[in-house]
Amino acid sequence: MNLSGEFxxxxxxxxxxxxxxxxxxxxxxxxxxxxxICFFKEVVxxxxxxxxxxxxxxxxxxxxxxxxxxxxxxxxxxxIFNPLIGAPSAAAxxxxxxxxxxxxxxxxxxxxxx
Numbered sequence: 001m002n003l004s005g006e007f008x009x010x011x012x013x014x015x016x017x018x019x020x021x022x023x024x025x026x027x028x029x030x031x032x033x034x035x036x037i038c039f040f041k042e043v044v045x046x047x048x049x050x051x052x053x054x055x056x057x058x059x060x061x062x063x064x065x066x067x068x069x070x071x072x073x074x075x076x077x078x079x080i081f082n083p084l085i086g087a088p089s090a091a092a093x094x095x096x097x098x099x100x101x102x103x104x105x106x107x108x109x110x111x112x113x114x
Contacts (some may be wrong), residue, residue, distance in 0.1 A: 022095045022096050022098070022099040023099040025099070026096055026099035026100060028099070028100060028101040029056065029057055029100050029101060030056075030101075031056060031057070031068075031070070031079055031100050031101040031102055032070060032076075032077040032078050032079045032102065033101070033102060033104050034076070034077075034078045034079065034102070034104045034105075034106075035078065035079040035080065035081070035097060035102040035104065035106075036078060036079070036080040036081075036105075036106055036107075036108060037080075037081065037083050037090065037094065037105055037106070037107040037108065037109075038080055038081070038082055038107075038108045038109070039082065039083065039085075039090075039107070039108065039109030039110065040082075040108065040109065040110070041082045044069070044080060044081070044082045047069075047071065047080075048067070048069060052071055053069035053070065053080065054069060054070050054071070055067050055068070055069055055070075056068055056069065056070045056079070057100060059081075059093060059096050059097075061089070061092070061093075063084055063089070066081060066082070066083075066084070066093060067081065068080075068081045068100065069081065079097070079102050081093065081097065090107075
């Protein structure tokens with residue numbers, strides 16, 4: 001039984017290009033390949049306030065400006081940013097940081113139970 005006509009979500013789209021491609025809107029910059037996605041905003045803010053991070057880009061969203069930082073660790077540059085709260089914002093910002101030029105990621109975060 002073929003249900004794809006009845007349920008459009010089941011249709012296959014062979015086009016590999018996404019409808020919205022951040023790399024078509026965002027130009028790559030000189031940025032480290034490695035990037036830390038840090039959900040602990042206070043950690044990113046403390047590192048920035050202590051002068052251990054250097055701002056290299058800013059992304060904009062409805063919540064405001066999201067700074068993209070760079071730090072040096074063992075003589076290697078690493079990008080770092082706070083993706084706000086929740087998977088949708090993290091995914092959207094990740095797509096934009098990929099368009100900037102980062103290609104290797106590690107996420108650092110936590111969850112709280114009531």
